[in-house]
Amino acid sequence: MTTTTTTTERRRLTAIRAAWLFDGVSDALAPNPTVVLDGTTIVAVHGPDEVPDGADVIDLAGATLLPGLVDGHVHTVFDASADPVARLAERDDAAAFAAMTAFARAAARGGVTTMRDLGDRDYLSLGLRAAAAADPGLPHLLVAGPPITTPGGHCHFLGEGAAGVAGVRAAVRERAERGVDIIKIMASGGNMTPGSRPEVPQYGPEELRAAVDEAHRLGLRITAHAHSTQSIVDALAAGIDGFEHLSFMTADGIDPIPDDVLTGLVARAVTVGLTLGFKPVPGAAPPPGIVARRPALMANGRRLIESGVHVIPGTDAGIAPIKPPDVIRWAFGQFQEIGLTAAQALHVCTARAAAALGLGDRKGRLVPGYDADILAVDGNPLTDTEALHRIRTVYLRGTALALA
Numbered sequence: 001m002t003t004t005t006t007t008t009e010r011r012r013l014t015a016i017r018a019a020w021l022f023d024g025v026s027d028a029l030a031p032n033p034t035v036v037l038d039g040t041t042i043v044a045v046h047g048p049d050e051v052p053d054g055a056d057v058i059d060l061a062g063a064t065l066l067p068g069l070v071d072g073h074v075h076t077v078f079d080a081s082a083d084p085v086a087r088l089a090e091r092d093d094a095a096a097f098a099a100m101t102a103f104a105r106a107a108a109r110g111g112v113t114t115m116r117d118l119g120d121r122d123y124l125s126l127g128l129r130a131a132a133a134a135d136p137g138l139p140h141l142l143v144a145g146p147p148i149t150t151p152g153g154h155c156h157f158l159g160e161g162a163a164g165v166a167g168v169r170a171a172v173r174e175r176a177e178r179g180v181d182i183i184k185i186m187a188s189g190g191n192m193t194p195g196s197r198p199e200v201p202q203y204g205p206e207e208l209r210a211a212v213d214e215a216h217r218l219g220l221r222i223t224a225h226a227h228s229t230q231s232i233v234d235a236l237a238a239g240i241d242g243f244e245h246l247s248f249m250t251a252d253g254i255d256p257i258p259d260d261v262l263t264g265l266v267a268r269a270v271t272v273g274l275t276l277g278f279k280p281v282p283g284a285a286p287p288p289g290i291v292a293r294r295p296a297l298m299a300n301g302r303r304l305i306e307s308g309v310h311v312i313p314g315t316d317a318g319i320a321p322i323k324p325p326d327v328i329r330w331a332f333g334q335f336q337e338i339g340l341t342a343a344q345a346l347h348v349c350t351a352r353a354a355a356a357l358g359l360g361d362r363k364g365r366l367v368p369g370y371d372a373d374i375l376a377v378d379g380n381p382l383t384d385t386e387a388l389h390r391i392r393t394v395y396l397r398g399t400a401l402a403l404a
């Protein structure tokens, strides 16, 4: 038996020094950190005077280092224009893929180092996920493929419709065979599709149970887009793992959260992706129906948090100009509006979101052994919400992005 010895030249370490560090889980910032990277990984977090011999030193005076942000719900196929559905319809797959890549790069430059795409067209996000694994300019990506929806239902133009118990089961199987990371099902109608009504369920209890059962049988988690109260009740009863929006929407308003739904969400530790985050854009505003409902939506969000429901950011980035690829930075402020402290809002945008996405062992924290996904901002985001927008640099798996 022969032994082959491979000599690899040791990479130079990088030591990033800054004013403060938020590690993803603490309630306070640590002063004067030195974060040491070896290639794509954080290997040490030291105090100021502990720079390893021979390391390249990056001095970010006045900056706070945070874990890169984690968004649980984006749509890379939508380009955050005034009519992303029409724009997508004009694009063939190659053009759509180029736009999706540009979306992902923009997200990374805005501090988003991990994101979950909950609805593409024709599985294009699988190619983007593969590209991201090899390209240090693209965030880490989890993907659902096209959402499961009824023929002609909400976002039907993203793939093929699925109806009935057998149809839903087949749709889950197809996605599993393609290699998606999670199943997304449109339990109710939605806002972007003409003719679709958010307050009306798309699937009944049996179809939802079949979808959950098939997903779990194939080892996948499943999250439900659900606006209508009935679709929320049915999906919860079906054993759903996550909700998107969870708006309790009626034809003309928002229902209060039924007590038994709240109890069920907590007892079953269901993850709720809240659609927070609106970038102020001159001339662009949320739809009037959302503006009118916003106080009631925010009140429900506050109740979820007070009750201990596991919430994460699920921004729906891409669906409108107020939802650009990096809109999660505006969700940070809105989480505070519904009752989180600034530190808790950072927890949900980093470590807690990463854990909910199944990446809690390598993303969302600045500790040794974790991926070197780092957002450096000017100032202290715990006392100044705007600090999150003053980006100094972003490291994606150890590589500093060029911020144009």
Ligand SMILES: [Zn+2]
Residues within 6 Å of the ligand: 073, 074, 075, 118, 119, 316
């Ligand atoms: Zn969405």
